[in-house]
Amino acid sequence: MTDVSPLTEAPNPVRELSDEALRSRAAGALERARARSTALTAAVDDDDLVRQHSKLMSPLVWDLAHIGSQEELWLVRDVGGREPLRPDIDDLYDAFQHPRASRPSLPLLGPAEARAYVAEVRAKAFDVLERAPMTGRPLTEAGFAFGMITQHEQQHDETMLATHQLRKGDPVLHAPAPPAARSGPLPGEVFVPAGPFVMGTSLEPWALDNERPAHEVEVDAFHLDTVPVTNGAYVEFLEDGGYDRRELWSAAGWAYRTEHDITAPRFWRREPDGWWRVRFGVHEPVPADQPVVHVSYYEAEAYAAWAGKRLPTEAEWEKAARFDPATRESRRYPWGNDDPTPEHANLGQRHLSPAPAGAYPKGASALGVHQLIGDVWEWTSTDFAGYPGFRAFPYREYSEVFFGPEYKVLRGGSFGTDAAAVRGTFRNWDYPIRRQIFAGFRCARDAAPGERA
Numbered sequence: 315m316t317d318v319s320p321l322t323e324a325p326n327p328v329r330e331l332s333d334e335a336l337r338s339r340a341a342g343a344l345e346r347a348r349a350r351s352t353a354l355t356a357a358v359d360d361d362d363l364v365r366q367h368s369k370l371m372s373p374l375v376w377d378l379a380h381i382g383s384q385e386e387l388w389l390v391r392d393v394g395g396r397e398p399l400r401p402d403i404d405d406l407y408d409a410f411q412h413p414r415a416s417r418p419s420l421p422l423l424g425p426a427e428a429r430a431y432v433a434e435v436r437a438k439a440f441d442v443l444e445r446a447p448m449t450g451r452p453l454t455e456a457g458f459a460f461g462m463i464t465q466h467e468q469q470h471d472e473t474m475l476a477t478h479q480l481r482k483g484d485p486v487l488h489a490p491a492p493p494a495a496r497s498g499p500l501p502g503e504v505f506v507p508a509g510p511f512v513m514g515t516s517l518e519p520w521a522l523d524n525e526r527p528a529h530e531v532e533v534d535a536f537h538l539d540t541v542p543v544t545n546g547a548y549v550e551f552l553e554d555g556g557y558d559r560r561e562l563w564s565a566a567g568w569a570y571r572t573e574h575d576i577t578a579p580r581f582w583r584r585e586p587d588g589w590w591r592v593r594f595g596v597h598e599p600v601p602a603d604q605p606v607v608h609v610s611y612y613e614a615e616a617y618a619a620w621a622g623k624r625l626p627t628e629a630e631w632e633k634a635a636r637f638d639p640a641t642r643e644s645r646r647y648p649w650g651n652d653d654p655t656p657e658h659a660n661l662g663q664r665h666l667s668p669a670p671a672g673a674y675p676k677g678a679s680a681l682g683v684h685q686l687i688g689d690v691w692e693w694t695s696t697d698f699a700g701y702p703g704f705r706a707f708p709y710r711e712y713s714e715v716f717f718g719p720e721y722k723v724l725r726g727g728s729f730g731t732d733a734a735a736v737r738g739t740f741r742n743w744d745y746p747i748r749r750q751i752f753a754g755f756r757c758a759r760d761a762a763p764g765e766r767a
Contacts, residue, residue: 321510322643323528324651326517328456333448340443340460343734347467348436350663350732351381354474357486360425368480369415370750376407377470377477379423382432383407385439385463388708393459394442399434410711439463453708461520461734462708468732475663475730476750478594479581485595492660492669492729495603497684500540500672504634504682505765508535511637512644513629514701515739524713525739527703528644531629535761538626538634541671541684542692542756543617546602548609549589551617552578562619567612570747580608580749594666603670605690605754611722611746614693614755626758628696628723628741635687635726636738638680647738648679648686654733659688662732668754669729688731690754691724691742698723698743716743728752 331339355363355378363375372380383403390396405411406420423431439460446454453459478487509532515521516528557577560568570576578584581592582600589600609617611625618624626634636644645651649658658677660669668689678684686692698721706714721743727736730752744751 319642321512321530323512323515323517324643324645326519326646328519329517336448336457337443340457340464341440343464344436344439344460347464347471347732347734350471351378351467351474354471354478357478362481363425364418366418367477367482368750371473371477371480372414372417373422374474374477375425375428376417376422377474379403379428379431380407380409381467381470382428382435384466386435388459388463389439389442390435393446393454394438396438396442399438400431456519458520462522465520465522465735468735471732472728472730472752476752480750481595483595487594487666489664489666492665492667493673495670495672497672497675500684502540503537504540505761506533506536506538506630506634506681507639508533511633513632518646518737518739521737521739522712523705523707524700524741527701529702533629533633535765536626536630536758537761538630538683538758539756540682542605542690542754544602544671545600545604545606548579548606548617549600549602551620554620556616556620562616564612564615566746567615570610570612576613579606579613601670605668605671605685607668607690607752607754608749609754610749611693618757621757623757623759625693625695625755628694628725630758631692631694631725632738634681634683635679640680645680645738648683649677654687659685660729661688661727661736663730665729667729686726687736688727689729690752691728692726693753693755694723694725696723697721698741720745722746724753
């Protein structure tokens with residue numbers, strides 16, 4: 315009888331750091347987030363900061379002050395036990411009290427006042443960080459509260475980046491083009507064998523509540539696209555009448571498509587010489603080799619049906635991303651347990667578009683799937699829900715209030731996601747109609763009966 319090694323979750327080296335090293339790590343992450351927030355808000359004038367560029371989004375100045383408000387609540391008041399700086403604005407920047415469409419009508423802090431407020435909060439937060447224990451409370455264990463606030467700011471930075479994409483006018487953001495494809499010819503699909511793996515995490519110190527706890531999940535054998543669906547492949551769907559073929563769409567998807575007259579990915583338009591897009595104010599031909607972006611769940615679902623496939627479940631996506639069949643370990647990232655570098659993934663607004671398929675061979679998973687982290691968020695077919703044993707922490711409004719069939723899970727992060735706010739276990743979610751987010755997809759299909767080993 316052959317011994318089978320147990321399924322495990324990769325250990326996290328952060329847990330071995332000294333308190334001083336944890337503080338240094340947290341400070342660096344907070345500084346990187348603030349540098350990005352500053353760049354996104356300094357790129358436009360004050361009129362642009364207070365303007366609502368789309369009813370789907372807040373004015374940029376709201377996001378900026380909201381970042382400071384959350385930092386004050388959790389780091390200054392809770393962890394630090396300090397007196398409130400601006401209790402009078404708590405309600406203004408409570409995202410649950412004021413929907414985005416109504417935020418411009420609120421008595422918000424102006425640009426100068428918002429900048430001064432977030433700077434004052436940050437100074438006090440750094441003072442708290444110098445003294446806060448790294449043990450004793452779940453909120454401070456391994457610097458969790460500082461990691462939570464870093465991720466919160468980076469998530470709003472990605473939201474502000476999406477607002478920039480919706481903004482009209484000349485380009486104000488600039489970045490080098492992503493690297494070219496570096497892989498040789500890749501197979502169209504990767505086979506993922508049947509069997510269990512460890513999903514989620516109990517060891518990642520900065521993991522958020524919906525990523526926890528680690529648990530075993532059985533997954534049937536399936537095939538998964540090696541890379542996300544590219545613009546070139548998506549154009550084939552367009553040219554084959556994909557948006558006009560009712561049989562490809564779910565009832566909800568078809569109703570949404572027809573009601574809103576959706577005929578292509580958002581920001582695309584057809585010209586006499588082909589498809590063009592608007593990308594942060596730049597008008598350019600749609601690059602065939604990049605992953606398609608700005609498509610809803612319903613569009614992804616229809617494409618998959620056209621291709622004779624389906625969207626992967628969340629568990630399938632995570633197994634393809636994390637499971638190493640040689641060690642039976644679930645890795646922190648597809649490539650292993652080391653933090654992302656520019657050789658692994660397109661993250662952190664380093665580039666302002668997805669990279670071509672095959673651009674990050676060093677980021678491939680143990681099973682040979684590419685670009686699972688970065689480039690585009692990937693729609694899955696799974697409704698957002700808690701894992702077995704889920705416990706809301708530190709507040710229900712981060713995850714639990716969104717559980718249900720109204721939201722679909724997205725995985726993997728985009729070119730606009732910072733490394734601090736994405737990992738192999740990280741879960742995003744949104745309404746299936748959303749197209750302004752940096753979302754794409756890849757397809758899956760069931761294995762044939764003879765392939766299930």
